[in-house]
Amino acid sequence: MSASADRDEERSPSQTVRAQLALRDLILGGELRPGDRISELPMVDRLGVSRTPVRLALVRLEEEGLLEAIPSGGFAVRSFSERDVFDAIEVRGALEGLAARLAAERGVPADDLLPIRDCLAELDAVVEQSHAGTDAFPAYVELNARFHRLLLDLADSPSVARQVERAATLPFASPSAFVKVQAELPEARTVLTVAQDHHRCVIDAIEGREGTRAEAIMREHARLASRNLRFALRNKAAFELIPGAALLRRRGRT
Template sequence: MTDSEENQSQTMMAVLGLRGLIIDGTLAPGARVAEPLIVERFNVSRTPARAALSQLAEEGLLTRRKTSGYEVKAYTEKDVYQAIEMRGLLEGMAARIAAENDVSPGLLGKMNAVVEQLDDVVARLSSDSEQTEYVHLNNQFHKLLLEASDSDMLTMSLDRMRALPFGSPNAFVESLSLNHVAVKRVLIMAQEQHRAIVESIRYGHGARAEALAREHSFCAARYLNLLRAKDEPIPWIARPSKRA
């Protein structure tokens, strides 16, 4: 392996490791992050450490300190709600384009298969293992939706959005107890939206597909509201806003 390849490999290791510490809340908003921490924690050299810091700052997970170095970026609830809405706009566009495209029967079949598997998981939701199944299948559905749009620009835009700790469709599902009645209600509604999105794409109903996908994104806002109602900590938000 050349020096350049070794640096690239170490940079990726540092990026993934540091991103994980931020997303799971190990590094809280405002926590200082410097090169020595990355070098020691991930056993990389200083050049990949600097590159990792720069990349995560570009992704929006870190921000430059007024003096020197970086710190974990703090977000407000307003930021999170706006990010959810932005993801909805992008996924709505993906659904509309998919409906307007001639999506292959094979791809539609994959989407149907995921919906059917989700039906089974949602019907028996009561444990952490089933929660993991739901998260995995939900991720699959959203990846297939993007694949159906066949849009490189949407893929790049959504990839940047999902790099944020709360940008994933599953961002708040993993923070909630699935035996909570209100959570199940949201998940059941989300599953019906999955089914309706696929049907709209199959029959070429672009406007309906877009509206459904945009509304579907707001399930994340409903999960966030449930966390707030239970006074659960949200790692990426420094202070709760006054928004009701």
């Protein structure tokens, strides 16, 4: 292979994405622990990709907040306090609330609401399966993520969408971060029902051009995640279900 081809491969977005995903998995899976230093060359050997994609992947993970640059060179895995996590959830809720308000105030044609209403109907069916004792977790996660993406699309604001995407890159700040934990709650069925009611109400608020109401609903919706986090912090089995739990500094623990 020519030197030019080598350089092209190094710059390939797919190689960078591959390295980024692999590194993220190592971090979220606990194989790379908070405080661990990550340098390019060892990761080149470990991941089986060339140096440039690894370098770019490290920079991207720093931008996501999972890594921090250290003065002596390289990066270290970050840790997060309980307050960091609660704040990240609040940030996502505020941004999704803004998206909902913009969609309502700007107006959304009825036809453009059809995809999110279809998603809501599919979520209703999955929640019903869950209430009947069926393991609906994988389907719920996928549909819930789709609902939140469609909600952002209704705002038609690339700027807001970028900020929401950035806020949700931290593993515990995404819309589905605590769905597994939610399944462990004693009141799991009630929480799912409340979440679905939020989904339904925000669509109705957008259709009715009720911006303030739509924003308030999405802020409250995000706080369901905070409720689930509080439960997980009191329950070891539930805590271990949180994506990136190894990164979280719990009070009273070193």
